[in-house]
Amino acid sequence: MSDLNKQPVMATELYDAIERRMLASYIQLTKEGKEYLRNCELQPTLQEKETICASKQEFDAFVSSIWSNRGLASSRNFRPPQILF
Secondary structure (H helix, E strand, C coil): CEEECCEEEEEEEEEECCCCEEEEEEEEEEECCEEEEEEEEECCCCCCCCEECCCHHHHHHHHHHHHHHCCHHHCCCCCCCCCCC
16 A cells, blocks of 8 residues: 555555466555545456456455466465455
């Protein structure tokens, strides 16, 4: 979390280190405690068209499915993505 014009900004991104590309991005600005701007993009594979997600819940579900589908949740060194507000 950082500040933009003294307003809180939260940005979360998920990258594939092997393919060297971004899988998902979520950016939210808030003003006076209310959501001001949100940008949410999902792209599970290079072949699939990028999708704009409608909510933080949709972004979180996508990230969870990527972790599960790639077998990362069963890894001994698994650490779930950290989401901060």
